[in-house]
Amino acid sequence: MRRPVGALPIAADFEIRERALPDPEPGAELLVRVLYLSFDPYIGSRLRGRHMGLPAPLPGESLPGECVAEVVRSVHPDFKPGDLVAGEVGWADHGLLPATKARRLVKVTRPSAHLGVLGMPGLTAWAGVTQLARVRAGDVFSVNAAAGPVGGTAGQIARLLGARTVGVAGGPEKCALVRDVYGFDACIDYHAPDWVTAYADALGAGSTVHFENVGATQLATALSHIQVGARLVLCGLVEHYHGGPPPQVPLIPIIAKRAHVLGLVVYDFYARWGEWLDMAVPWVEDGRLRVIEDVADGLARAPAQFEALMRGLNRGKSLVRVAPDAP
Known part of the structure; x- marks a missing residue:
């Protein structure tokens, strides 16, 4: 990533780099495979260091992003391989997620909804x-x-x-x-x-x-x-x-x-997420609360998908399906 040089971040500001697969800290972190990556408008200000006092990522560092992911490796008692979780993993196909910040997902027909209507x-x-x-x-x-x-x-x-x-x-x-x-x-x-x-x-x-x-x-x-x-x-x-x-x-x-x-x-309101899910999941499953997603396929499409969001060209929740077999 380079610092955005214009008014809006554009696809040319980003590049994909390969890194070694990290090892999770025993009992503290989960190694996960990213299924869906979420894009949200606040990321634009976060890249400039203007969001809630959080520092801007430096060029070459991983970029922030909420994900739906599958646990690959865990020695934490609350999670096992195959569990679906959500949390900030970033723009990656695999990554580490602190177990204390992982949300175990309520089973729904469309897991990606946990990044939009249920997220x-x-x-x-x-x-x-x-x-x-x-x-x-x-x-x-x-x-x-x-x-x-x-x-x-x-x-x-x-x-x-x-x-x-x-x-x-x-x-x-x-x-x-x-x-x-x-x-x-x-x-x-x-x-x-x-x-x-x-x-x-x-x-x-x-x-x-x-x-x-x-x-x-x-x-x-x-x-x-x-x-x-x-x-x-x-x-x-x-x-x-x-x-x-x-x-x-x-x-x-x-x-x-x-x-x-x-x-x-x-x-x-993060501590009250369960209250929202109790209300929303029945609405989503029976169609009273509609889920509309704008999905691009493959991590290589992430920069263009993010630029489209920054330009207001998305229709519904902006996502990238990172794993081709994501449900």
């Missing part, structure tokens, strides 16, 4: 919708980046809880996904010249809950269309992950509408 994006959505905003029947719920795994899951949860759901996404194809597959009541294409008017019309009296994934530009529009006492979940700032000035948030609508602003950091 960190889904946990993020659940935390924001149910634990912070406490969405209930009768709410008007708006969310941007609605075609992505966080926004799409958040809107689906809100809909299942009885809210009216309005999404914002980029382009007709993504809006069709949000509306026709995720089941939102409406989705607004922010590339359309009249999108602000269409957004206001879709909300009617305004949103009672807004879930922010993008940043200051779209948040300003959302704040102009909230009801008194609205709850604002500030989750992602993808617009600002790759440089530029800090986001400037208009304060007058927050004060005038007596809005409640709720900051969301998903790491605060």
Whole structure:
């Protein structure tokens, strides 16, 4: 890897290197074979050392990434070869995973869902919708980046809880996904010249809950269309992950509408992952919570797949199927 030289990381910033297969530390680490590698927007800021105080990986070092993997070798009593686990292994076909950070996977039809709807994006959505905003029947719920795994899951949860759901996404194809597959009541294409008017019309009296994934530009529009006492979940700032000035948030609508602003950091909810799985797994298995994935095959496709995510070209959860026999 070289340091990204432009506004966005591109495929040419990365290369594949072969390394010797490591030996796990007895009782502490698992040697795993990566089945699926996940790409998430925050990785762009992490590569620049701008994510939660974590250092940026140096050129030549392995890159961060959550994976679904199969245990190959273990002397830890809680895991045995063949177990499916999830955790941060990185961009690799094999690697070491600390046993204390490995999540044993609940069996589902599609194991890769543990990187999307059942993984960190889904946990993020659940935390924001149910634990912070406490969405209930009768709410008007708006969310941007609605075609992505966080926004799409958040809107689906809100809909299942009885809210009216309005999404914002980029382009007709993504809006069709949000509306026709995720089941939102409406989705607004922010590339359309009249999108602000269409957004206001879709909300009617305004949103009672807004879930922010993008940043200051779209948040300003959302704040102009909230009801008194609205709850604002500030989750992602993808617009600002790759440089530029800090986001400037208009304060007058927050004060005038007596809005409640709720900051969301998903790491605060890791200890409660099981609560989300208890709710989500039945929904996923019976089709009420839809799983849409954008999957490339082979580790060699990882740089191009990551660049596509950075450019917003993915449709659903961005993954690489690393192992050709991955279920």
